[in-house]
Amino acid sequence: MNKRKRLSPKSSKPKRSMLKTKYKTGERMLMKGNEALAEGAVRAGCRFFAGYPITPQNEIPEYLSWRLFEVGGTFIQAESEISAINMLFGASAVGARVMTSSSGCGISLKQEGISYMTAAELPCFYASVVRGGPGLGNISPAQSDYFQSTRGGAQGDYRVICLAPNSVQEMGNFPKLAYDLADKYRNPAMVLADGLLGQMMEPMGFTFDFIDVDKLPPKDYILTGCKNRKRRIINTLRMDSDRLEKFNWKLYEKYKRIKENEVRYEERYTDDADIIIVAYGTAARVSIDTLVRGREEGIKIGLIRPITLWPFPRKIINELASRVENFLVVEMSIGQLIEDVQLAVEGKAKIHFHGRPGGNVPTGEEVLKAVKQALK
Amino acid sequence: MQKIFKKPQSMTKIPMRYCPGCGHAIVHRLIAEVIDEFDIKERTIGIAPVGCAVFLDEYLNCDMIQVAHGRCPAAATGMKRVRPDVIVFSYQGDGDLAAIGTAETIHAATRGENFTVIFINNAIYGMTGGQQAPTTMPKQKTTTSVYGRDPKIHGYPIKVCEMLSALDGPVYLERVALNKAANVLRAKRALKKAFRIQLDGLGFSLVEILSPCPTGWGLTPRKACEYVDEKMISYYPLGVYKDLTQKKPT
Numbered sequence: 001m002n003k004r005k006r007l008s009p010k011s012s013k014p015k016r017s018m019l020k021t022k023y024k025t026g027e028r029m030l031m032k033g034n035e036a037l038a039e040g041a042v043r044a045g046c047r048f049f050a051g052y053p054i055t056p057q058n059e060i061p062e063y064l065s066w067r068l069f070e071v072g073g074t075f076i077q078a079e080s081e082i083s084a085i086n087m088l089f090g091a092s093a094v095g096a097r098v099m100t101s102s103s104g105c106g107i108s109l110k111q112e113g114i115s116y117m118t119a120a121e122l123p124c125f126y127a128s129v130v131r132g133g134p135g136l137g138n139i140s141p142a143q144s145d146y147f148q149s150t151r152g153g154a155q156g157d158y159r160v161i162c163l164a165p166n167s168v169q170e171m172g173n174f175p176k177l178a179y180d181l182a183d184k185y186r187n188p189a190m191v192l193a194d195g196l197l198g199q200m201m202e203p204m205g206f207t208f209d210f211i212d213v214d215k216l217p218p219k220d221y222i223l224t225g226c227k228n229r230k231r232r233i234i235n236t237l238r239m240d241s242d243r244l245e246k247f248n249w250k251l252y253e254k255y256k257r258i259k260e261n262e263v264r265y266e267e268r269y270t271d272d273a274d275i276i277i278v279a280y281g282t283a284a285r286v287s288i289d290t291l292v293r294g295r296e297e298g299i300k301i302g303l304i305r306p307i308t309l310w311p312f313p314r315k316i317i318n319e320l321a322s323r324v325e326n327f328l329v330v331e332m333s334i335g336q337l338i339e340d341v342q343l344a345v346e347g348k349a350k351i352h353f354h355g356r357p358g359g360n361v362p363t364g365e366e367v368l369k370a371v372k373q374a375l376k
Numbered sequence: 377m378q379k380i381f382k383k384p385q386s387m388t389k390i391p392m393r394y395c396p397g398c399g400h401a402i403v404h405r406l407i408a409e410v411i412d413e414f415d416i417k418e419r420t421i422g423i424a425p426v427g428c429a430v431f432l433d434e435y436l437n438c439d440m441i442q443v444a445h446g447r448c449p450a451a452a453t454g455m456k457r458v459r460p461d462v463i464v465f466s467y468q469g470d471g472d473l474a475a476i477g478t479a480e481t482i483h484a485a486t487r488g489e490n491f492t493v494i495f496i497n498n499a500i501y502g503m504t505g506g507q508q509a510p511t512t513m514p515k516q517k518t519t520t521s522v523y524g525r526d527p528k529i530h531g532y533p534i535k536v537c538e539m540l541s542a543l544d545g546p547v548y549l550e551r552v553a554l555n556k557a558a559n560v561l562r563a564k565r566a567l568k569k570a571f572r573i574q575l576d577g578l579g580f581s582l583v584e585i586l587s588p589c590p591t592g593w594g595l596t597p598r599k600a601c602e603y604v605d606e607k608m609i610s611y612y613p614l615g616v617y618k619d620l621t622q623k624k625p626t
Contacts, residue, residue: 048458050450074457078450079483086447086480090454093441094421094462098454116444223439223455225419225462233433235424235442 019070021210028205034059034198036172037101037127037191038067044176045097045211046125047073050087052080052106055139056195057129060101081106085113085126092122093234095222097179097213101127103195104145105136108153114188115154118251119236121221123182125175127191129198132359140359141195141282146336149192150310157248159255161189161262162309164280168202176208185258186221192309194332196282196361258311265313266305269295273302275371276320278341279330280306282361287330289364294371301371309337317344328352328374330367332360350374384408386417388437397597399554399587400428403496404435406564407465410571411438416463421455423448423466428503429496432467446477449484452491463574464491471501474510474534481536485580488545492570493582495536498589499608506592510534513611518592537584537617547579549617553586555604559614573621586612 022039023029031039038060041049049068051061061077068075074091078084081102088098102110107128117124130145132138149162161181163174171193178189223232238244266284268291270276279287284305294301304320306313321327327349329338334357342351354370356362386408392401411417417438424432426445433440443451448466456464473481473495481493500518501507508518508525511533515524525533537549548570552563563585570581586608588600595603 048454050454076453076457079479082447083450083480083483086444086450087454087457089443089447090441090451090456091458092454093451094455094459096458112444113447120441223421223441223462224459225421226439227418231437231439233440233442235433235440237430237442 023206025207025209026205028203030201031168031172031204032059032199032201033168033171033193034129035063036168036204037175037193038063040172040206041099041125041175042067042071042073043206043208043210044179045213045216046099046175046179047071047213048088048091048096048098049074049100050076050078050084051100051102052078052084054103054106056131056141056198057101057103057127059198060127060129081109082113085110088124089113089117089120089122092117092124093120093223095219095224097125097216099125099175101129103129103131104133104148107145107148111152111154114152114160115156115158116236117188118158118160119156120234121186122234123179123186124188125178125182125190126188127193130192130194132357138359139195141197141332141361142357142359143194143281143283143332144336144357145192146309146331146333149190150312150340157251159187159258159310161185161187161258161311162192163190164192164307164309165197166281166285166305167204168197168200169204171197172204172206173208176211181262185254187254192281194282262308263311263313263315264307265316266303266307267316268303269300270302270304270320270324272300273324274300275326275328275375276302276304276324277328277330277367277371278304278306278317278337280309280337283330283332286362286364287367290367290371293364293368299371299375312340312344314340314344317341318346321345321348324349326350326352326374328354328371330354330362330370332362333357384412386411386437388435390434392435393431394428395591397588397590397600398428399496399498399585399589402554402560403494403563403585403587404432406560406567407467407494408436409564410567413568414571414575416575419461420463420465423452423464425466425468425472427469427472427501429467429469430503446472446475447480448472449477449480449489449493453484453487453489456489456491460490463571465494465571466491467494468496469502470495470497470499470509470511474536478534482540482543485540485582486543486545488547488579490574490577490579492574494567495582495584496587497536497584497612498587498592499533500589500592502589502592511536513607516607535612537582540582541617545580546582546618547620548573548581549584551584551586551612551614551617553604553609553614554588555586555601555609578621
């Protein structure tokens, strides 16, 4: 009789050290976007997560609820998004790499806390897995929270570094980039995904080693109790207007440095292009299909995919606008990214728009039609 | 000659800017005395609220953080979970703790987070100019209830200690007052006990302090103390509302 070999419970139990690192660097596997993001964050040093359930990002807290315990971290399901972001405020103030995640409707509630963290110059990482809006909207993938992410909805002159992945691979990679940038500039950094990127499964592999949080550079601003040093104060109240102005200019300088050094984008076939598609995330993924289809038909399509939505890759688009006549902005909204493209193009080229709001994802064919229409 | 009464080491030299007769200054000092007596200045993080006591970070000589209105218990949760060895206390007024931050307060308490909440109840919004608070008592006049709080119109106030005592999470809840010397000493004993509970890792402790706000109430400092005695204590009875320290922690 063909007996199936059973693994004894002992042999199937992973070693403690393996439990911590979990996946070998470079090991290829099939992973869901939300889980890749969660595991990527843990590998990048996340040791504190607080969040509140909201579709389509629930796999992130679900994964972290058991995963963080394996690495000695903390997971809290908070009573609200507002409470969750303020838990991060406290946990970041005492030095942990912290994380929260939500969808647009929850990020709305977190905005106040994010403003406070920019004012306190505390790093944090959060992910927004966007669904359709406004209001309760629906739970399908959308890109209607571009303004919310790149402009912010809370009080004050502040900016948040915003990374836009377009694959499960990047969902896994970007938490580390976000943490590094957040720590470097002492400012919140976010990943802007959508329901499709969060829910789909793709082959991916982590490209960076599991980070030992004890070996991260020490932070000289965190609160630990004032043993053997002067006491530290973290306060976002600057009553004196000269003092607040000085701080505002300090932020200005910081944001200027970020704009100069941290712009990231992907460029495809722009050299001979007659039309350039500008799209990020899922819309960019679809547009790559359009690009291939178009090129097969002899239509010279190029693509600019902003990876950092803030700072926006303004310079490259401006340069291209000097020699390319047509731009097509593809996004899953009624037009938000297009405003940044308009600012970058400075009226030097025609800007066309193809939008699919409401939780609908455009197809490559559909976008190709829009390209042909634009070139008419 | 031996100095028998001096400024606690955990206070800075910055003069306080509170109104004459205000309870904040007394509570600040009591906290500093407790920190000194436990010798925990070097491992304490205090949380300043929004309101008059937003300047708490200037007056206490330890690591301090100021948190958004109502969110102190959430931030304290984050700090304490990451660094269980530090001593964390949050200092909150009635609008902060019992209006905008009600959810944070209740959930931190019911999770049994191991930090200490110092709750200043003066039944009014002091810094913004004397508006109705969640703890404003029936018939009490404020700038947003000019004919006095009418429960039929404005609803009833929240009794925080009574409300929290229904939860399983809190270890210690006591209400004290600042209207006379004997009560101030009782307040200090309560604060000390609350810090002791945190030091022993037992869980959530909250001390509610009935505190005079002469400016907000439109009374002289002496009359404000009498008001606490006659009006507040009868509505908000003093005493221990929960104390699990007698039982063995499970």
